[in-house]
Amino acid sequence: MTNSAAKPLSPWKASGPKKAKKRKANSDDGSVVQSLNGGWGYLFTAPFVIMFLIFGLAPVIYSVYIAFFQWDPLDFTHVYIGLDNFVRVVQDEQFWLAVRNTFSIWALSTFPQMVMAIALANVLRNPMLKFKTFWRTMLLVPNITSVLAVAIVFGQLFSRDFGLVNLAREYLGMSNHINFVSETIPGHIAIATMITWRWLGYNALIFLAAMLAVPNELYEAASIDGASSWRQFLYVTLPGIRNTITFVLVVGTIGGLQVFAEPLTLAGGESGGDSRQFSTLTLFLFEQAHMGNWGYAATIGIMITFIVLIISGINFVFTRRLGSGENVQ
Amino acid sequence: MKKLSARIAGIAIAFALPLSLVAPASAAPAAVTLTVWTYGNVIEPQAITDYKKLHPEITIQLKKSGLDAHHQSLITSFLANKTPDIAAIEVSYSGYFRSYPQYFTDLRQAPYNSASIEKNYLDWRWDQGVGYEGTVFGIPTDVGGMQVAYRPDLFKAHGLPSTRDAVGKLWPTWNAFIATGQKYQKNLTKAEKTSCTKKKVCYGFIDNAGTIYNAVLNQGTKKYYENDNTKDGKLVYGSNSQVKAAFQTTATALGSGIGTNINSFTNDWNVGMNKGIFATILAPAWMMDYIKQQAPKTKGKWDIASLPGGGGNLGGSQLSIPKSAVHKKEAWDFMSWYLSPEEQLSIFKQYGLFPSTSVLYNDPALKDFKDPFFNNAPVGQIYGSSVQTLKPIYEGKKQRAIDNIIGQALSRVGLKKQSAASAWTQAMNEIKSAVGPSK
Numbered sequence: 001m002t003n004s005a006a007k008p009l010s011p012w013k014a015s016g017p018k019k020a021k022k023r024k025a026n027s028d029d030g031s032v033v034q035s036l037n038g039g040w041g042y043l044f045t046a047p048f049v050i051m052f053l054i055f056g057l058a059p060v061i062y063s064v065y066i067a068f069f070q071w072d073p074l075d076f077t078h079v080y081i082g083l084d085n086f087v088r089v090v091q092d093e094q095f096w097l098a099v100r101n102t103f104s105i106w107a108l109s110t111f112p113q114m115v116m117a118i119a120l121a122n123v124l125r126n127p128m129l130k131f132k133t134f135w136r137t138m139l140l141v142p143n144i145t146s147v148l149a150v151a152i153v154f155g156q157l158f159s160r161d162f163g164l165v166n167l168a169r170e171y172l173g174m175s176n177h178i179n180f181v182s183e184t185i186p187g188h189i190a191i192a193t194m195i196t197w198r199w200l201g202y203n204a205l206i207f208l209a210a211m212l213a214v215p216n217e218l219y220e221a222a223s224i225d226g227a228s229s230w231r232q233f234l235y236v237t238l239p240g241i242r243n244t245i246t247f248v249l250v251v252g253t254i255g256g257l258q259v260f261a262e263p264l265t266l267a268g269g270e271s272g273g274d275s276r277q278f279s280t281l282t283l284f285l286f287e288q289a290h291m292g293n294w295g296y297a298a299t300i301g302i303m304i305t306f307i308v309l310i311i312s313g314i315n316f317v318f319t320r321r322l323g324s325g326e327n328v329q
Numbered sequence: 330m331k332k333l334s335a336r337i338a339g340i341a342i343a344f345a346l347p348l349s350l351v352a353p354a355s356a357a358p359a360a361v362t363l364t365v366w367t368y369g370n371v372i373e374p375q376a377i378t379d380y381k382k383l384h385p386e387i388t389i390q391l392k393k394s395g396l397d398a399h400h401q402s403l404i405t406s407f408l409a410n411k412t413p414d415i416a417a418i419e420v421s422y423s424g425y426f427r428s429y430p431q432y433f434t435d436l437r438q439a440p441y442n443s444a445s446i447e448k449n450y451l452d453w454r455w456d457q458g459v460g461y462e463g464t465v466f467g468i469p470t471d472v473g474g475m476q477v478a479y480r481p482d483l484f485k486a487h488g489l490p491s492t493r494d495a496v497g498k499l500w501p502t503w504n505a506f507i508a509t510g511q512k513y514q515k516n517l518t519k520a521e522k523t524s525c526t527k528k529k530v531c532y533g534f535i536d537n538a539g540t541i542y543n544a545v546l547n548q549g550t551k552k553y554y555e556n557d558n559t560k561d562g563k564l565v566y567g568s569n570s571q572v573k574a575a576f577q578t579t580a581t582a583l584g585s586g587i588g589t590n591i592n593s594f595t596n597d598w599n600v601g602m603n604k605g606i607f608a609t610i611l612a613p614a615w616m617m618d619y620i621k622q623q624a625p626k627t628k629g630k631w632d633i634a635s636l637p638g639g640g641g642n643l644g645g646s647q648l649s650i651p652k653s654a655v656h657k658k659e660a661w662d663f664m665s666w667y668l669s670p671e672e673q674l675s676i677f678k679q680y681g682l683f684p685s686t687s688v689l690y691n692d693p694a695l696k697d698f699k700d701p702f703f704n705n706a707p708v709g710q711i712y713g714s715s716v717q718t719l720k721p722i723y724e725g726k727k728q729r730a731i732d733n734i735i736g737q738a739l740s741r742v743g744l745k746k747q748s749a750a751s752a753w754t755q756a757m758n759e760i761k762s763a764v765g766p767s768k
Binding site for chain 2: 094155156159160161182269270271273274276291293
């Protein structure tokens with residue numbers, strides 16, 4: 001393949017008078033390629049590697065280091081306390097509460113969102129749909145809106161006495177006002193709504209792209225066999241986008257573990273509401289750092305890393321199963 | 330020859346004239362950009378425009394953040410050695426920064442000589458800018474003060490006297506304040522009462538009874554820390570009876586149902602202010618401007634009465650010059666201008682930020698100042714008398730965190746999630762794990 005491709009590229013070389021020269025030229029070419037594979041490679045990857053070392057790896061190492069200290073940022077000396085921070089974090093009710101809050105918000109935002117995104121994508125896939133580009137563009141608008149602006153607007157929508165959500169409920173006959181800022185599950189739903197609103201369109205577009213890649217013949221064959229559009233969706237579309245579903249789930253989980261701005265704004269403080277009901281993992285880390293407990297905050301960061309690793313492991317196993325399942329099919 | 334030189338001079342003037350109009354800085358000292366980090370309205374925009382007229386060569390670059398975010402980024406800037414020229418420090422954080430005077434310019438020293446202006450300010454406000462080694466790291470901006478902003482029309486409608494003096498006499502103590510509130514609640518219309526029992530909008534005497542806590546605590550002599558002349562101070566939140574007393578007074582108020590449980594600075598609060606959902610707000614002087622901004626249609630419907638239990642305070646900040654500031658001299662020039670009695674007076678008249686310069690308190694310009702928005706209340710005199718009765722309080726290192734924890738506990742009591750006793754126990758445990766045991 002490479003030989004046949006190389007020959008027509010340099011016919012003039014082959015017709016050259018001296019064979020020795022040609023061989024030399026060839027060896028020159030080889031050395032250029034070799035040096036590209038060697039030293040040059042490092043040079044080209046250097047910008048990323050250097051940036052990563054400075055802004056990625058160094059802070060990680062530093063965090064691990066300060067996790068062994070009682071570290072108030074402005075102090076000149078810091079007290080080495082060994083594993084105390086780790087013992088404390090495992091026993092800290094507030095930490096486990098933050099874990100529970102994070103997973104509750106994650107579950108409430110991820111699963112309804114997946115269903116809605118797939119449904120939306122299925123609507124957009126419809127070839128009869130008018131103004132296709134317009135709809136697809138509109139889907140991305142929530143995603144490019146500033147998180148903070150979203151959180152402030154939603155905070156107003158969900159306010160207890162004069163928020164639109166409660167007024168709408170009143171109009172529908174549910175007279176009692178829900179205190180979204182103080183009650184746990186309604187609050188989590190409010191935050192999940194913000195997250196869903198923000199990411200729904202983005203995920204729908206990803207699903208749409210996956211759906212458009214499903215070969216049309218499959219649909220044609222299915223409709224010849226008399227499958228209804230619902231059955232086509234179940235047996236053609238869904239299996240076709242299975243890998244994408246996993247991908248969206250993984251990305252959603254990583255995002256879900258980092259939920260921060262929404263609970264911060266809705267709760268109106270770093271401690272996450274009067275019963276710490278919005279205190280997510282990242283918010284808890286932030287709160288501790290701002291109390292001057294950098295060592296403890298670093299420890300929480302390490303714990304978050306472990307949680308992410310565990311979940312990534314589960315995801316990995318899950319994805320592999322799915323992948324092998326597809327191969328069998 | 331003479332003619333020629335005259336002509337040259339003429340040309341020179343002709344060139345210089347427009348130049349001086351465009352850039353007068355060319356004659357004055359070199360142009361300097363001062364970076365100033367604040368939160369909220371510590372430095373009012375009008376002051377920056379005014380200062381530009383006085384000192385065209387100085388450009389003030391203002392960075393405003395949220396209260397917590399501002400102080401956190403300040404800490405980071407200290408660590409990075411890349412600080413602003415002027416930084417505002419709010420009183421809830423002054424206890425923290427007083428432990429670290431090494432990061433600030435000591436303003437006692439020449440050329441600042443803070444001692445020469447110290448006498449102009451309220452003593453307890455001045456102390457909030459003094460570090461633990463006696464260094465002066467900040468000069469006071471406005472003082473919060475604290476009074477009761479109330480709605481005479483709503484008072485009248487609910488069977489209470491409505492004039493300023495009569496209202497002040499209703500509540501010499503906090504218990505009397507709570508009793509007055511209960512009287513108000515009793516006289517709510519039937520519709521207003523059922524609205525609350527049906528879990529809709531609750532009408533109430535005060536926006537949130539939880540705000541009483543800070544008012545009571547600041548009327549005392551100490552809070553969560555005691556000054557033992559160490560860097561971090563001594564934690565006494567558990568043993569100091571004033572903390573528990575303030576907590577209990579507030580819990581009683583919350584339990585008596587006089588508040589609407591609407592939190593300050595929320596959407597509901599802004600709407601409630603306009604709709605007369607609540608009749609009183611415990612208002613520091615700086616809140617007057619907020620009420621004006623948020624509820625302009627209620628102009629003239631408000632009045633200011635004195636706070637139960639004597640004077641009060643909430644908030645207030647110092648301006649400081651970090652040690653690694655680049656333009657220290659220019660920073661000091663601006664600060665000493667902005668915080669001078671004259672300028673504080675003009676800021677008060679425009680924005681209601683109450684001067685911390687006590688020399689002004691007998692000045693007719695301040696004493697006789699009346700605010701039409703607040704039914705022509707003599708706000709200058711009312712707030713002036715309020716702040717002079719306060720005693721200095723030692724502001725502790727992690728006061729902000731402790732305040733937050735107690736605030737959450739009181740909020741749980743207010744929403745009937747927890748009894749006052751168990752909320753107190755939980756708060757004490759949380760404070761212990763957050764900042765350490767009380768001694």
